Amino acid sequence: MENRIGFIGLGIMGAQMAARLLDSRHSLVVHSRTKSRGSRLIARGAKFVDSPAEVAQQCDIVFICVTDTPDVQAVVSGEDGIASCVRSGMVVVDHSTISPAATREMADDLSKQGAYFLDAPVSGGDVGAREGTLSIMVGGDQAAFDRVDPVMRAYGQTITYCGPSGTGQLTKLVNQILVSVTNLAVCEALTFAKKHRLDLEKTVAALAGGAGGSWQLANLGPRMIVGDFRPGFTVNLQQKDLQLVLQAGEKSNTSLPAASLAHQLFTAAQAAGHGKDGTQALFTVVEKLASLH
Amino acid sequence: MENRIGFIGLGIMGAQMAARLLDSRHSLVVHSRTKSRGSRLIARGAKFVDSPAEVAQQCDIVFICVTDTPDVQAVVSGEDGIASCVRSGMVVVDHSTISPAATREMADDLSKQGAYFLDAPVSGGDVGAREGTLSIMVGGDQAAFDRVDPVMRAYGQTITYCGPSGTGQLTKLVNQILVSVTNLAVCEALTFAKKHRLDLEKTVAALAGGAGGSWQLANLGPRMIVGDFRPGFTVNLQQKDLQLVLQAGEKSNTSLPAASLAHQLFTAAQAAGHGKDGTQALFTVVEKLASLH
Numbered sequence: 001m002e003n004r005i006g007f008i009g010l011g012i013m014g015a016q017m018a019a020r021l022l023d024s025r026h027s028l029v030v031h032s033r034t035k036s037r038g039s040r041l042i043a044r045g046a047k048f049v050d051s052p053a054e055v056a057q058q059c060d061i062v063f064i065c066v067t068d069t070p071d072v073q074a075v076v077s078g079e080d081g082i083a084s085c086v087r088s089g090m091v092v093v094d095h096s097t098i099s100p101a102a103t104r105e106m107a108d109d110l111s112k113q114g115a116y117f118l119d120a121p122v123s124g125g126d127v128g129a130r131e132g133t134l135s136i137m138v139g140g141d142q143a144a145f146d147r148v149d150p151v152m153r154a155y156g157q158t159i160t161y162c163g164p165s166g167t168g169q170l171t172k173l174v175n176q177i178l179v180s181v182t183n184l185a186v187c188e189a190l191t192f193a194k195k196h197r198l199d200l201e202k203t204v205a206a207l208a209g210g211a212g213g214s215w216q217l218a219n220l221g222p223r224m225i226v227g228d229f230r231p232g233f234t235v236n237l238q239q240k241d242l243q244l245v246l247q248a249g250e251k252s253n254t255s256l257p258a259a260s261l262a263h264q265l266f267t268a269a270q271a272a273g274h275g276k277d278g279t280q281a282l283f284t285v286v287e288k289l290a291s292l293h
Numbered sequence: 294m295e296n297r298i299g300f301i302g303l304g305i306m307g308a309q310m311a312a313r314l315l316d317s318r319h320s321l322v323v324h325s326r327t328k329s330r331g332s333r334l335i336a337r338g339a340k341f342v343d344s345p346a347e348v349a350q351q352c353d354i355v356f357i358c359v360t361d362t363p364d365v366q367a368v369v370s371g372e373d374g375i376a377s378c379v380r381s382g383m384v385v386v387d388h389s390t391i392s393p394a395a396t397r398e399m400a401d402d403l404s405k406q407g408a409y410f411l412d413a414p415v416s417g418g419d420v421g422a423r424e425g426t427l428s429i430m431v432g433g434d435q436a437a438f439d440r441v442d443p444v445m446r447a448y449g450q451t452i453t454y455c456g457p458s459g460t461g462q463l464t465k466l467v468n469q470i471l472v473s474v475t476n477l478a479v480c481e482a483l484t485f486a487k488k489h490r491l492d493l494e495k496t497v498a499a500l501a502g503g504a505g506g507s508w509q510l511a512n513l514g515p516r517m518i519v520g521d522f523r524p525g526f527t528v529n530l531q532q533k534d535l536q537l538v539l540q541a542g543e544k545s546n547t548s549l550p551a552a553s554l555a556h557q558l559f560t561a562a563q564a565a566g567h568g569k570d571g572t573q574a575l576f577t578v579v580e581k582l583a584s585l586h
Contacts, residue, residue, distance in 0.1 A: 100489075123503050135503050160499035163492060170489045171496055177482040178505030184551045185474030189467045192538070195547045196393075196463045199456060203464055206453035210416050210428050211526075212471030214507035233504075245485070254488045254583040257554055258477045265550075290547040 004029070005151065006059035008052050008075055008082075009096070010037040013122070014065035016129035017095070017155045022046060024154040029058045051080035061091045061148055068240060069098040076106050076117070088114030091144045093152070095136070097121040097241055100166035100173070100248055107140060107165040116144035119165065120152070121172035125232050133157040137175075139168035173248060176241040180262040182216040183279055187286035189217075190224055195290055200225045220280040229277035229284075236275040239266050265289075297322070298444065299352035301345050301368055301375075302389070303330040306415070307358035309422035310388070310448045315339060317447040322351045344373035354384045354441055361533055362391040369399050369410070381407030384437045386445070388429070390414040390534055393459035393466070393541060400433060400458040409437035412458065414465035415449070418525050426450040430468075432461035466541060469534040473555040475509040476572055480579035482510075483517055488583055493518045517576035524571035528562050531572045535559065558582075 003026075007018040010032035018041055021028055028046040030038050031054070038048045049055055052075045055062055062082060064075055072094055076082050082092055092110060094103070094117065107117040118140035128134040136156040138145050145161050152159055162171045189212070193203045204221045207213065223229070242263040249256045265285050272288075274281035296319075300311040303325035311334055314321055321339040323331050324347070331341045342348055345368045348355055355375060357368055365387055369375050375385055385403060387396070387410065400410040411433035421427040429449040431438050438454050445452055455464045482505070486496045497514045500506065516522070535556040542549045558578050565581075567574035 123505075125504075135499065137499055158499065158502060160495065162495065162499070167489075167491055170486070170491055171499055174482045174486045174491065174496055175500050175503065175505045177485055178478050178500060178507070178510065181478030181481060181551070182475050182505065182507055185471050185478065188474060188549050188551050189470040192470055192542060192547055192549065193463070193467045195545050196460075196541070198460055198463055198467065202453060202455065203467055206428065206430055206451065206455070206464060207468050207471060209451060210468065211418075211508050211512070212416075212468045212475065214471070214475055214509070215504050216507075217471065219504070248489070249485060252488050253586075254485055255585075256481050256485065256583075257558075258474070258481050258551060261550055261554060290549075292548075293546075 003061050003151065004059040006030070006055035006062040008032070008055055008062065008064045009066040010041065011065065011067070012126045013095070013129050015041065016126060017063070017065060018046065020129070020132055020155040021151070026151065026154070029055050031055050052082045053080040053085045056082040056085035056090065060089070061093065061151060063093045063095060065095040067096060069102045072096050072098050073102060073106070077109065083109060086110060086113045086115045090115040091118065091148055092116065093118045093120050093148050095120050095122050097172050097244065098169060099244055100169040101251070103139070103169050104166045116141045117165070118144055118148065119168035121168055122156070123172065123175055127232070129155055136160070137162050137168040137171040139163055139170070140165045170248070173241070173245045176238070176245055177256065177259045179216065180238060180242055180266070181258045182214045183220060183282055184258070184262045184265065184286070186214070186217045186221050187224065187283045190221060190283060191287045191290045194287065223278070223280045224283035229274065229281045231276065231278035233279050234276055235266055235269050235279055235281055238279045239263065239270065242266065296354050296444065297352040299323070299348035299355040301325070301348055301355065301357045302359040303334065304358065304360070305419045306388070306422050308334065309419060310356070310358060311339065313422070313425055313448040314444070319444065319447070322348050324348050345375045346373040346378045349375040349378035349383065353382070354386065354444060356386045356388060358388040360389060362395045365389050365391050366395060366399070370402065376402060379403060379406045379408045383408040384411065384441055385409065386411045386413050386441050388413050388415050390465050390537065391462060392537055393462040394544070396432070396462050397459045409434045410458070411437055411441065412461035413445070414461055416465065416468055420525070422448055429453070430455050430461040430464040432456055432463070433458045463541070466534070466538045469531070469538055470549065470552045472509065473531060473535055473559070474551045475507045476513060476575055477551070477555045477558065477579070479507070479510045479514050480517065480576045483514060483576060484580045484583045487580065513573040516571070516573045522567065522570035522574045524569065526572050527569055528559055528572055528574055529568040532556065532559050532563065
């Protein structure tokens with residue numbers, strides 16, 4: 001029997017992912033707090049319902065793509081949430097980046113009713129969602145993962161089963177440490193170069209292929225140089241994820257001096273009005289710090 | 294007329310580079326403080342002389358590959374140094390990583406005698422030297438650069454003319470900021486992963502191709518995981534270069550909080566006996582810091 005598929009949360013990421021499910025000829029039930037966000041999907045045959053509970057009533061597999069921990073908790077455990085209509089064998093897949101601890105709680109709750117909650121945060125941004133090249137890091141029951149893996153191929157390219165509940169989120173947080181501290185490396189390196197009047201384009205070209213090379217240098221370096229702060233991934237979202245990193249670190253007694261420094265400097269970026277800019281706006285903070293007088 | 298070529302400093306890097314010059318059928322005059330280091334080159338036809346001054350007497354182009362600023366100053370300006378025998382039109386190429394300010398002083402001194410001093414630090418390690426795939430960042434007179442560029446192709450793959458004297462060293466220091474802070478990003482990310490009992494190989498595989506990816510993650514991450522601390526580039530040399538970074542930063546009033554943090558944690562690595570290990574040994578410090586009790 002064909003799985004009935006639901007999708008909750010139709011923001012920039014969710015709407016693109018749901019559209020790719022329609023491309024793959026899945027029939028789709030969708031819900032979003034703002035109904036207008038579903039209009040394009042409805043025009044293509046998706047069925048819009050008014051609550052997460054109704055999605056759960058009509059579907060065997062329910063994807064969630066919202067922003068933060070309380071948003072997912074509301075969708076799952078809130079009034080008219082999924083948990084109020086959950087059935088044995090149902091699989092709930094959370095593509096949001098949220099707290100690993102809260103993830104495990106929701107997985108425990110659903111498992112008591114015979115249902116599965118998989119944490120499956122993504123990376124690759126709206127471009128990855130549109131082109132179907134997202135990386136997806138999945139934690140939770142492995143048999144449930146095997147059922148949804150083929151469905152997620154509609155938008156995921158690198159799909160990794162990481163282990164038990166929470167390990168998808170933890171792997172995403174590892175990624176956020178890498179992303180934010182490597183970004184800071186690029187900011188300081190280019191600031192040093194600029195203060196010493198090096199040709200910045202030439203410097204990036206000379207170094208990008210060597211031991212100092214990174215995705216952040218190759219992709220964000222050129223945007224820092226020309227002051228293009230249009231967002232791939234916003235400072236505000238980076239900060240939300242760094243808060244999750246530092247909270248998890250505190251719980252596990254893991255000292256993270258560099259990620260903490262990046263978080264503090266991103267706070268300065270937010271204070272300077274760069275919250276909705278791309279994470280490459282961190283460069284402005286590091287550069288100003290190096291030019292105070 | 295064929296250029297007569299000299300090479301001073303036959304350590305791990307210099308000996309490999311000189312050997313590739315012989316491979317390219319250049320006739321070579323060499324000098325090293327320790328004569329035994331030249332034996333393989335002498336057996337292949339290189340002529341060993343007893344001082345930098347003698348190299349300068351016999352050669353039009355002289356390469357230097359030693360360790361630190363005082364070593365280069367001794368080779369150039371010391372007793373029996375190159376400057377004592379310098380002739381108009383001679384080109385001295387310094388492959389060591391040293392102070393940009395000291396570099397400019399030596400270039401000024403030699404220019405008074407009509408000779409050229411190019412700063413040309415390399416990256417790519419002993420493997421790059423052996424295989425002829427080094428990156429070389431060059432500062433100084435452009436016409437002098439054009440003369441030595443074809444010769445350096447014997448061991449250099451990516452050769453970038455960066456600008457006036459000192460800009461090669463400054464570009465190398467930009468690289469050292471990138472390398473050390475990105476390394477720290479990998480250390481913290483893998484420490485967070487290990488403390489949360491993630492499968493480390495799987496984590497690196499899931500993230501290396503994405504926005505958190507870097508040369509450091511792909512190359513040093515796997516060695517950190519298995520505790521392989523054999524040096525590609527040693528902690529002691531990284532510290533020497535970070536000192537140059539922070540000195541240059543102080544002179545130019547450039548605040549470098551992340552590079553400074555990396556420097557402090559590498560100091561802890563040296564204190565723990567990892568000075569001669571590879572820079573991936575930074576992982577042991579970050580991991581211990583996260584596991585004190």
